[in-house]
Amino acid sequence: MIPRTAETLVRELLSGFPIVTVTGPRQSGKTTLARAVMADRPYRSLEDPDVRALALDDPRGFLSQCPDGAVLDEIQRAPELFSYLQTHVDGDGRMGRFLLTGSQQFGLLSGISQSLAGRSAFVELLPLSHAELVEAGQAPPTLDAMLFTGGYPALYDRPVSPRQWFPAYVTAYVERDVRQLLQVQDLDAFQRFVRLCAGRSGQVLNLSSLAADCGITHNTAKAWISVLEASYVLFLLRPHHANFNKRLIKSPKLYFHDTGLLCWLLGVQTPEQLVVHPLRGQVFETYVISELRKAFLNRGEPPLFHFWRDSNGNEVDLLIEWAGGLMPVEIKSGQTLNRDFFTGLERWTALAGDMARSPTLIYGGEGEHQRKDVRVLGWERVGEVLSG
Template sequence: MIARDIEAALRHLLRGFPIVTLTGPRQSGKTTLARVVFADRPYVSLEDPDVRQMVLEDPRSFLERHPNGAVLDEVQRAPQLLSYLQTRVDADGRMGLFLLTGSQQFGLMSGVTQSLAGRTAFVELLPFSIHELERAGVRPASLDAMLFEGGYPPLYDRSLTPRTWLSAYVTAYVERDVRQLLKIQDLEAFQRFVRLCAGRSGQILNLSSLATDCGITHNTAKAWISVLEASYILFQLRPHHANFSKRLVKSPKLYFYDTGLLCWLLGVREPGQLATHPLRGSIFETLIVSELVKSCFNRGERATLHFWRDSNGNEVDIIADAGRKLMPIEIKSGQTLNRDFFTGLERWMALAGDHAISPALVYGGTDAHAHKGISVFGWHAAGQVLEGAAVRPHAC
């Protein structure tokens, strides 16, 4: 097993909460991690129809069989159990009794927040980070290979090619799970919608344009985006509110969590196609933003990450809140440093004045150094960027 950075945060939370809920996309390694952390506890999968029926018919008896707790996998399949869990942990009083996992965030989160408020901490596990792959000695050698393969664990745990596995993943999980959640009848329209979203990763989200291109209503597009977010396929990055006397763009930007999945949806079938791909810059930006998100999640925190763009097109890719300061991060896919790479950061820092702290540039090369107070990171070190400032944490 490839060690996960989030394990330390997960074990820490289990010392302070009777229940910890582990969520994330399907096949991100939740079950494997849960069984490692709770190696001495029973493991129960609620995907098993027989087990699920037993739980639903007699939840009290089921919990009595596990006096010292257990891993309850895919717990959203039996939401009625959550109320009984509340009674059980309140009566017991011990910490770290149950570790719950689930993939469909809508079904899981609504039940957990209603029944287990104050009794559970939340941890979000995404696919492997670059740091995790590098530590295990399995990181793809080149940037294009990293973009193409992404970080889903089965690609590194088994003898599978991205072409084989990602095709099956899109069919089995993205299309099946999301369709069931929304009861979508027109599969062709939804497939087209997901691919159109892929073409907009790293760009400002215009829902009206997206809906028109897909031939659906604005409200349908909004609902489909929401469920893709809940399934950890993509996420929205909100604009920062600091205007510095400038008129700001108010629409969010769209990003996929995994560039391997993104490349598959864009029709990229081998790493060599990325060198001249028209969306290479957006794919690279998606990788780096996703790495920044993972670095926060893996500490058991949710950092406040935004982007900044004014009506004149001046932009900084990431603004991270660091207490009362703001940390600007620029992302450039070029492998050779260029003077123009620093222009946006320098312009923003002049506007921000004393509000700015620890500016950083992440680029497609591998060298690390400083340039006029700006820390420069190679793509493989993106997960270290936020260590340069006290980024304000939000517990998951």
């Protein structure tokens, strides 16, 4: 097992809550982390039909088998357990009893908010970060190899290539989740929709255009986006609405959580292909924002991220609410610093005034530099944004 930064956070929360719930994409390492943290407790997977049947038919009997607590994996498969868990932990009073995992936000979060409010802390575990891979000595050697492979743990603990693993992953998990949540009949249309979303990662989301290109209705596209969000395939970045006397873009931008999955959906077959790929800049932007989300979530802090773009095309890729202000982050995939890289940051900083904190440029090169008032970080040092 590659050590996870979030393990420290999980252990801290278990000392103050009777239940900790770890959410995130399927195959992101939730089960491995949970079993490592609670190695001395029983493990029950609600994906197992026999285990699930027992939990649903006799929930009190099921929980009585775990007097000191347990790991309950994929808990959203038995949402009826939540009310019984509430009674169980309230009557006991001990902290750190149960560690729950789940991969779908719909049933999981609604069930916990109704029955376990105040009793469960939440940790979002995304695929491996570059920093975690470096620490384990398993980081891909180049930026393009990192973008192509992504961070799913299976690609680092078994001899399987991204081209072999991602097709099975999408079929076994993503499409199955869609069937469970929406009963989608036309999987061909859904597969086309996901690939069209991949081509728009890093772009402002236009649902009408996306629906038209896929041959589905606007409402269907909206529902499918919601399912892909709930299954941790993609996320939406909302615009920042501070009034700088400009008309601002109101639609969110779309990003994938993992660039390995993104590259597979784009049809990229080797890291070398990425060097000249027309969407390389968008893939790199996706990587940086995803890495920064991991850095925040692994510390137990909500990633209060936005982007800024006005109607004249002026923009900053990322605004982070930080230290009582906003940290602007510009993202460029080029390896050579260019004067144009700084234009958006300079324009936004002039408009923002005292709101601006530590303007930062992250690019496809190496090292750390200071250029006037802008901190410049190479792609391997994305996590150092938090030290600004």
